[in-house]
Amino acid sequence: MSGTTHDRLDAHGHTHGHKHDDHYHTWVAPSEIEARVRAFESLLVEKNITTHDAIDTLVATFENDLGPMHGARVVAKAWVDPAYRARLNQDGTAAIAELGYRGLQTEHVKALFDTETDHHMWVCTLCSCFPWTLLGIPPVWFKSAPYRAKVVSHPRDVLRDFGYDLPADVKVHVWDTSAEQRYLVVPLRPADTDDLTEEQLAGLVTRDCMIGTGKPLSRAEWEASR
Missing domain, CATH: 1.20.5 (Single alpha-helices involved in coiled-coils or other helix-helix interfaces)
Known part of the structure; x- marks a missing residue:
């Protein structure tokens, strides 16, 4: 795979997918x-x-x-509000509900926080459990059996397929979602974004980075997409 799929949000909250070879x-x-x-x-x-x-x-x-614009709001708030980030870490479902997102597979959500040494990914190995309210309809590749098998056995290879090559010293954690437990990755905040508002930061958050198969847009990519 030569690239990944980024969902960019326009001013009305609609997503515009930029597809590459998949x-x-x-x-x-x-x-x-x-x-x-x-x-x-x-x-x-x-x-x-x-x-x-x-x-x-x-x-x-x-x-x-329903779609990644909602999950992006959760991530952006966690980036700028330490108190909210702490609540999201303690009880993801309750913290997400604070922003008005409930039901439709948004219950039992655990936030996974990326760090400089740890990267998180999640997959549904048995079916396609997906937090629709936060991320929208699951992409076709997420539901495919080959992807579900490969991400568990060779997660770094999957990341490379998506054009995401992690440093060797970063540990990759793969989580298996289910009807009883769903996940949302909170990626590292991109550099050079200290002056951006919470709303602007949400524009950097892609669906794939909240699954763990991608990363947020860089400032340059965000500015080029506006």
């Missing part, structure tokens, strides 16, 4: 899934259980109202 994406067969979804949707509409408009509204909610 081997994990090619290991699944979304066409079969899409066909099943269309057939199921048609059946529900035919039986008057729902309508196409209702389904479109639900999809729009997941695309626009």
Whole structure:
């Protein structure tokens, strides 16, 4: 893999994915899934259980109202507010709820704090448990069996696949998420950002860095994306 996927947030809180080559994406067969979804949707509409408009509204909610812009707010606040960071470390679910994010797989969240010597990643090895409210719909590669297997056995190789080469002296911790325990990585704050506001800092936070497969945008990358 020559790169990763960054989700940039615009002024309205919408995400704009910047995709690069993604081997994990090619290991699944979304066409079969899409066909099943269309057939199921048609059946529900035919039986008057729902309508196409209702389904479109639900999809729009997941695309626009749930997503990494929320997780980014949590991370940015932890970067600038030591008291909030302490509460997030002690009880992630409660601290996240302070910002209004609850339910939809946002319960039982533990924050994982990167340091100069420790890097955290998380994966759902059995299915695809994902904190939708904080990160939106899980990416296709996150749900693929090859990725889930490789990140557990060779996490550094996965990071390199995403263009993220950690120093050898940094220890990598891989956490297995489930319905009873979900995670959110709080990455290291990028250098040269002391003058940025909390809202501006949230613009540096990518979905992938909150999973642990990427890192926040640098100041230069952030400024170039505006």
